[in-house]
Amino acid sequence: MLNYKRYRRFPAFRYPERTWMDKEITEAPIWCSVDLRDGNQALVDPMSVEEKIEFFQMLVKLGFKEIEVGFPAASQIEYDFLRQLIERKMIPDDVTVQVLVQCRAEQLERTFDCLAGLKQAIVHIYNSTSVLQRDVVFHKSKEEIIDIALTGTQLVKKYAAGFPGHIRLEYSPESFTGTEMDYAAEICNAVLDAWECGEGREVIINLPSTVEMNTPNVYADQIEYMSKHLKYREHVILSVHPHNDRGEGVASTELALLAGADRVEGTLFGNGERTGNVDILTLAYNMFSQGVDPKLALEDVNSIKEVYERCTKMTIPPRQPYAGALVFTAFSGSHQDAINKGVQAMHERQSTIWEVPYLPIDPADIGRKYEPIVRINSQSGKGGVAFVMDAQFGYKLPKGMQREFADYIQALSEQEGEVSPQEIYDIFQAEYVETKEPIHFKNIRTTDTENGDDTYTTMAHVTYLNHGSMKTFDGVGNGPIDAVISGLAEELKINIKVLDYQEHALGTGSNVKAVSYIHLLDVNTGKTSYGVGLSSNITRSSIRGLFSAVNRMFFPEEAEAAGKKRVEQKKAGQNPRDLFGNS
Template sequence: MMNYQKYKRFETISLPDRTWPDKHIEKAPIWCSVDLRDGNQALVTPMKIEEKVEMFQTLVDLGFKEIEVGFPSASQIEYDFLRLLIEEHLIPDDVTVQVLTQCREHLIRRTFEALKGLDKAIVHIYNSTSILQRDVVFNKSKEEIKKIATDGCQLVKDLCGEFDGKVILEYSPESFTGTEMDYAVEVCDAVMDVWGATPDNKVIINLPATVEMDTPNVYADQIEYVGRHFKDRNRMILSIHPHNDRGTGVAATELALLAGADRVEGTLFGNGERTGNVDIVTVAMNMFVQGVDPKLDFSHINDVKHVYEKCTKMEVGPRQPYAGQLVFTAFSGSHQDAINKGIHKYRERGSKYWEVPYLPIDPADVNRQYEPIVRINSQSGKGGVAYVMDTIFGYHLPKAMQADFASDVQKISEAEGEVSPERIFDTFNKDYIENEQPLKFVSQKLIDISEDSSNDFEREAIIKLNDHGNIRIIEGYGNGPIDAAKDAFNRNGYPYMHLLDYSEHALTSGSSSKAAAYVCLRAKGTSITEWGVGVHANITTATIKAMISAMNRIYKRLDDSK
């Protein structure tokens, strides 16, 4: 048995009048990417300068206005990278870079050396305030820990006098979630007092879940609690920096936004220490599918994924929300059927809102393709096969025919595994359209005989076909093309056929000038029924070809039963 008794719950706060459960996310927060710092330090092989530049440019293209570019006082490559961004003028005017440093004098001074030449920057200072770290790492009192923070703030303020640009201060009480909330408020207020924060000169107070310690609702309670208890909420931007130790980083972020957070620090696809930082892609796209503009552009998500994987040497998992290879894929037959029907209804209604079962987002909105949505294997049903034939190849199989063809595909999948759309169409083509033995269509002529008073019919069909290697011409009569064609077969020695079903449509994929006809026939005196399909620019020809296709399938069934 796992010894669960060695663990204890961290003491949480009481907030019975919490307001966040009744709120909705109505706008995007200020986004700050920490891919180049928090994300980069978590890589087995940290990014090279050229990879950092490519990642930075990708983040700019996505719409990030605040980007933490590194810890320039702690690493020469990060110092050099920041200098490159400045000296090569790679930072757009509307983007502010952020640098991180501990509240230590020599690190803060080195940080300001790296910033020379910038007109604005966010200087992010931090020190740990948690109960555990005060006890086992620093062995310091609350007052001593608070003094580390205020001394660091004072030094940044002093160095601003030597800096030509504007400095925005950010302060993080690291391991905030393991800190007493009243003490966290006390330290942050002290930092803001030293800085001289006002509504016109705000400080970014960043409250990190450096380690996820409890359920997301607790993080939300903590954010709402401290937001209420700061001296002046208007002199700060309340930022969050969630990690994902419990696997709930996204949920914690969303609830913290409901609780009053203004700003989110995170990474693409959740890269970061241990189980990672919060995944900004998922949080932003979750807003998007709720009708909220996320202010970040993931319309070409595969391109973002490519850059991420190239620069970080990490892989995006196949089930990663929105970007994973399989997230718009359905294997279950019931899911495939629901998707198929949902897509049709959405198109028929011309609805303003996307409402399709199992697909919370239209894949086209992130430049993903519809083709991979349904993949066919032995678990798939008729809906999935019908969806592939319709969406990819333009064949609207009659409902009664879908099960007939799906059973053929299922036999293939049981023998071969997953069946590709191309394999499905090849099977359809071979079994129905190119099914030309023992009968093969050659030509047809339809004559209007409605004005001939000597007969009771309106149409005469003259059909030329290859019958077991011999050319035959047969004639039939009826009140329409289908009746006349059916009569031609039934009166000329072929097994008498009952026409059970018929449908047709213009092909919506491939050659739009052609039509597809579907015919279901039953051989008289038997229970054998078969579908046939014909394709031709002339709908009468397509129908006759469909009849011949069905007859050939019946012939095969009769031969197999002997």
């Protein structure tokens, strides 16, 4: 049994004056990527200088205007990396790099040496302020902790005075969430006073949840309290730097934005110490899904993922929001059916607003258009199979046929697991479109005779193969299909009736074909069957569909054997249709 008594609830900050609950996120914050510092230091194999340069260039391309590039005073490779960016003139004028440094003279001196040549930079100082760290790590009083922050501020002020570019100060009371709120406000305001915060001397006050210690609403209360108790608020950029120890980093950040935060520090895909930093991509895509411009160029998540995985040697989990391989994939039959109907409804209504069940955004909007939304396994249903046939191959199966065909695919998936779209297509072709045994339609010649009352009688002369032998028959009806049915019924001594006929174009331009679906009834037995025909000529397409249905209904064993042979040829020895019974 878990020894839960070793732990105690962290006391919640009580702030009944809160107002954030009734607000909504209506615009993107200032984004600051800390991938190259906080994210990089959390890697088993930190990035090389060239890998960091490639990652930096990607961040610039994505639209980040503030990028924390490292801790140059603490690591030679981070010092060299920043020097490379500066000397190779790789930092655009509208991008500000940020460097982290402790409140120590020798580190600040080396940091400013590294910044030489920049027009602008953010110098980020920090010291821990929490009750626990003051007690067990530093053994210092509140006043002594404030002195550390003020010493660092004065040193930055000193070096900034001699720096030819513009320096903006960022101060973080590290372990903010474990700090008394009145004390956190006191130390931050002391820093603001020391820096002489004001017009042209704006300060970033960064409030990290260095370790998540409570629920997101408590963090939001803390942020709103600080927003209302900081001096010079109009000249303060209130920033948050959430971690994800409780798995609530995204929620904490979103509530912090409601509570007054102006800026977010985070990483792509949430990489960082322990369980990671807040995932900026998830935050940005969440805004996008609500009609808010995230102010980042995130149209191709696959390319972001590729650079990230290669440079960090990390792997994106398959259920990672938006980027994971399976996040836009439905296996459940009911989900697939709802997705299929939602997409159809959008097309029918010509809606410009995305509203599809189970899909909060259109995967195509973030570069996922070539990945299957619906994947078929034993849990799938008719809606999923129909969606694959429509979305990937253009076949819009009639509702009754969806269930009939899905039964074949489910039988296969129960034996072999997931069935690929290509396998589904191959089985469809073999089972319906290419079902030409034992009777195989070859040609038709029709003649129309006017009846005098604006109606016509069609006479059809059909050539076909029956078990390999060329034969012909004639039929008469009120159109080509009716004429062929009457002639075929007489020729084969069967009694058949068309229950439903549907057709649509397949493809576009000069390559367009007509696909026809025939739902046929054996009047004597009540048995029904579907057939599918495909041709650039609509009449030939419908007659092929009729012959397909007759083969499947009256000659199931021969049709089955011929279909199996075709599948074997296409699938190099695999026999998925061995699972199928007679159709």
